[in-house]
Every structure is written in C-alpha cells, then in structure tokens.
Amino acid sequence: MNIRIRWHIKVIGVIYLKVLVTGATGQLGSALLRQLKNTDYQVKITSRRKPENVNFEWVYCDFLTGEGLEEAVSNIDVVIHAATSPIKDSDIIDVLGFKKFLDMTQQIKHFIYPSIVGIEDIPMKYYRNKYQAEELLKNSTVPHTIVRATQFHSFVENIFLSKPLFKRYLVPGDIKIQSVDVDEFAAHLIQTINVGPQGKTEDFAGPEILTLREMAELKIKVNNESSKVASFPFPGKLYRALLDGRNTNDLRKVGKVTFEEFLIAKGN
Numbered sequence: 541m542n543i544r545i546r547w548h549i550k551v552i553g554v555i556y557l558k559v560l561v562t563g564a565t566g567q568l569g570s571a572l573l574r575q576l577k578n579t580d581y582q583v584k585i586t587s588r589r590k591p592e593n594v595n596f597e598w599v600y601c602d603f604l605t606g607e608g609l610e611e612a613v614s615n616i617d618v619v620i621h622a623a624t625s626p627i628k629d630s631d632i633i634d635v636l637g638f639k640k641f642l643d644m645t646q647q648i649k650h651f652i653y654p655s656i657v658g659i660e661d662i663p664m665k666y667y668r669n670k671y672q673a674e675e676l677l678k679n680s681t682v683p684h685t686i687v688r689a690t691q692f693h694s695f696v697e698n699i700f701l702s703k704p705l706f707k708r709y710l711v712p713g714d715i716k717i718q719s720v721d722v723d724e725f726a727a728h729l730i731q732t733i734n735v736g737p738q739g740k741t742e743d744f745a746g747p748e749i750l751t752l753r754e755m756a757e758l759k760i761k762v763n764n765e766s767s768k769v770a771s772f773p774f775p776g777k778l779y780r781a782l783l784d785g786r787n788t789n790d791l792r793k794v795g796k797v798t799f800e801e802f803l804i805a806k807g808n
C-alpha cells in the first residue's frame with residue numbers, strides 16, 4: 541500500500557475519530573484525559589463537576605436525570621464510559637441511566653465499557669449492577685468492548701489505607717487484592733479504540749496478588765511509618781469471596797506497576 545493511501549486511512553480512520561469520555565473527573569476518567577491529550581483524537585468529556593485545566597469540550601451530564609446525555613453523544617464515534625456511582629444511586633446511574641445512554645448510542649462505532657474482575661462471584665450490589673450493565677451491552681446491537689480490571693492501586697489505598705487510626709491500619713487483612721495501576725488500564729482502553737469492537741475481552745489484572753495486610757505493611761515500609769496493622773474478619777459471603785480471591789485473576793497478571801512502586805512514585 542502506498543504511503544499516500546496509508547496516510548488517508550490514518551486521517552479518516554484514526555485522527556478524526558471523535559471520542560467521548562464519561563466520568564472525566566474520576567480516577568479512570570482523569571487518567572484517560574492525561575493520555576488522550578497526547579493523541580490526535582477529537583475528545584469530548586462529561587461529568588457534573590467541570591474538571592480543571594482541561595481543554596477538551598466539556599458537557600454537563602447527569603446519569604441520574606439524563607440531563608446532557610443527548611448532547612454528549614451527538615457526533616461521537618467512540619465512547620469510553622467511565623461514569624459510575626458505586627455507593628449512591630448506583631441502581632439508577634449504573635443500570636437505568638446506563639440503559640438510557642446506551643439507547644442513545646445506537647449510531648456509534650464502538651462503546652468501550654470498563655468493568656471489574658469477578659463481579660458475578662462477589663455478592664455486592666454495585667457489582668450486580670455492573671454485571672447487569674455488561675449484559676445490557678452484550679445484548680445490544682451497539683459494537684462494543686468490555687474490559688474488566690482488578691481494583692486500582694489508588695482505589696485500594698483510598699478505601700482501606702488512607703489514614704491509620706491511633707497508629708493502626710484497621711483492615712480485613714486476609715482478603716486478597718491484585719491491584720492495578722490506573723494509568724496502565726487507561727492506556728489499554730485507549731489502545732482498544734484502535735483495535736475496534738471485540739465483545740468481552742480478557743481481564744486486565746495487576747502484577748501480584750497480595751493480602752490487604754501485606755499492602756498495609758508495604759505502605760508502612762515505603763512511608764517509613766511507625767503504624768501497625770490490626771486485622772479483623774467480617775462475617776458473610778462477601779468476606780469469603782474476597783478471602784477466596786474471586787476479585788483476582790492469577791492467569792492475567794498483565795499490569796506491570798506494583799503497589800509498592802505506585803506508593804513510591806506517589807510519595808507521602
């Protein structure tokens with residue numbers, strides 16, 4: 541193929557693709573924006589709060605009420621859907637609002653849906669909602685890719701290890717976690733734009749499976765803290781699923797950045 545034709549294909553097929561990122565202020569959304577700045581895609585973003593220092597076209601969008609959704613998807617080729625609400629109104633935002641949004645994206649070329657490893661085996665309402673959203677997408681006619689990742693390093697740190705209480709990290713120390721770097725996952729999703737719709741793909745999991753106790757100990761070591769770890773079990777199926785590592789995938793250790801490297805890069 542001569543260089544001129546190849547250049548035309550690049551211009552038509554890649555450079556001018558219009559990509560919508562929902563949830564632009566979130567952990568994944570922010571990582572996507574940092575990397576999309578260095579690409580030639582035309583990028584539109586949505587959230588309720590306007591992200592600072594970002595030059596992309598921004599549309600106010602609320603998945604609870606549906607406000608802004610139609611404007612957001614107009615003239616878009618690819619959606620990376622990173623808007624979510626794990627705690628508040630998840631039934632609406634992650635399922636009903638998601639369905640309404642999906643119905644509006646019938647004309648797009650590719651809907652990329654980040655999901656979570658093991659959701660069908662972990663009894664949590666948010667995970668059931670994510671599974672329902674996956675099913676809605678699978679049963680739709682919208683060309684799509686579903687990529688499940690394990691928990692992000694930053695998420696695990698924020699949820700369980702943000703601050704010691706009286707010099708103790710009080711955690712369910714025996715649960716297993718295979719956390720992954722959010723920037724690596726964002727890069728993988730951006731590569732997925734070029735690859736095109738693939739349906740449900742292989743999991744994107746972190747480089748090592750640790751117990752939460754080991755992760756807390758790493759934080760203490762890296763930050764040179766005098767804190768200790770106090771571990772507690774909690775009753776129920778959720779705890780057992782996490783003890784069994786249902787949120788991990790030993791065969792898909794594709795992330796490279798370890799939790800320790802993440803902590804070192806982040807600093808105190």
Ligand SMILES: NC(=O)c1ccc[n+]([C@@H]2O[C@H](COP(=O)([O-])OP(=O)(O)OC[C@H]3O[C@@H](n4cnc5c(N)ncnc54)[C@H](OP(=O)(O)O)[C@@H]3O)[C@@H](O)[C@H]2O)c1
Pocket residue numbers: 562563564565566567568569586587588589590601602603604621622623624625626633654655656657670688689690691692695696
């Ligand atoms: N966190 C993890 O460890 C992890 C692991 C694997 C996969 N994932 C998946 O990755 C995706 C992104 O997760 P994340 O951790 O980046 O989420 P996050 O940090 O909680 O961010 C959620 C985003 O959704 C937006 N949002 C919340 N409520 C909204 C509403 N009513 N209408 C419109 N936008 C709303 C928020 O922005 P505003 O509040 O400004 O609207 C924010 O930008 C999710 O699908 C999640 O399941 C996450």
